[in-house]
Amino acid sequence: MPIQTLSRLADIDPARWDALLADNPQPFLRHAFLSALEDSGSVGGRTGWRPHHQVLSDAQGDVIAALPLYRKTNSNGEYVFDWAWADACHRAGIDYYPKLLCAVPFSPVTGARLLGDRAAAARLLDQLTAELDAQGHSSLHVNFTEPDADAIFQNRDGWLERIGCQFHWHNRGYRDFQDFLDALTSRKRKQLRKEREQVVGQGIEFEWREGHKVSEAEWDFVYACYANTYHVRGQAPYLTRSFFSLLAERMPEAIRVVLACQSGRPVAMAFSLIGAGELYGRYWGSLADFDRLHFETCFYQGIDQAIAAGLSRFDAGAQGEHKLIRGFEPVITRSWHYLEHPGLRAAVSEFLQQERLGVMRYAEAARDALPYRQE
Structure with missing residues (x-):
């Protein structure tokens, strides 16, 4: 053949x-x-x-x-x-x-x-x-x-x-985030709740977008955040800016972007893909420092999304013992x-x-x- x-x-x-x-x-x-x-x-x-x-x-x-x-x-x-x-x-x-x-x-x-x-x-x-x-x-x-x-x-x-x-989060039929919290020990439940409250206290709100609802100006922001995670380590980003626009043209239904906004302006983002009943967190970035914002944007928002969409699993990416104490299993x-x-x-x-x-x-x-x- x-x-x-x-x-x-x-x-x-x-x-x-x-x-x-x-x-x-x-x-x-x-x-x-x-x-x-x-x-x-x-x-x-x-x-x-x-x-x-x-x-x-x-x-x-x-x-x-x-x-x-x-x-x-x-x-x-x-x-x-x-x-x-x-x-x-x-x-x-x-x-x-x-x-x-x-x-x-x-x-x-x-x-x-x-x-x-x-x-x-x-x-x-x-x-x-x-x-x-x-x-x-x-x-x-x-x-x-x-x-x-x-x-x-x-x-x-x-x-x-x-x-x-790696560490992945598994949805065991949770009704909402509080239902997930109730499955944790008292100490960890309080820690996660406190982290979410700290983000809210900084005036941060979140907006979820599917790929076809992200504007080119917002893609510019997404890419700036993504590239910054490499620049702060003295590295060049793997992906080019045009990759995000091309992907939004070719498979927008699979794209999920969450924007973290303060006073109506985006300050951070997380880029994910969805498919096969699972959510895949891929890229994150912020152009300013906010306490606990990484955990909320990359983990808790994804858990919320997975529960709301009835997804079976949330793969938030490689590495990270910090995922373990937030319910992500080895x-x-x-x-x-x-x-x-x-x-x-x-x-x-x-x-x-x-x-x-x-x-x-x-x-x-x-x-x-x-x-x-x-x-």
């Missing part, structure tokens, strides 16, 4: 790509999202993310499987950190870049990576690993996989599993790595075994520290 490599997603009809997502309606995998990254210049060029998507068609020319794939010349924006592996290769005189990465750029969200027919997508994986050396790639990585894909990797030689830990994430160099593979395999024990202990300790009342 013919395999096609796409250097840009615009080379495939959006409907044909999205048809592969019938069982995976997550917004990050849609043609609209991935093509907006490319068309806005957020990936491609000198970003270190070169589109290298793999598409498999049947004898009739119908697309039956695909991998959202990138040729990487750095490890920026991946959230499964392999800088130490790259450094070890550099010191040993081994080329680590370029490598191949199957993932959604800048989005540490678990979801489908093998799109369409799973058996056919597995053949794409096998073809890629067989040609790594010949194509000048050191490795193939697949980040933030779902359980169905994990089973495929487990049954293939050479693949190394890496686990991580969740194990998985990624898979195929390293061509046998010495590197052996060293990384040993490291991952040790790391796994540490991550599992950390997740267990985090679960013991959750603020929920013991029934």
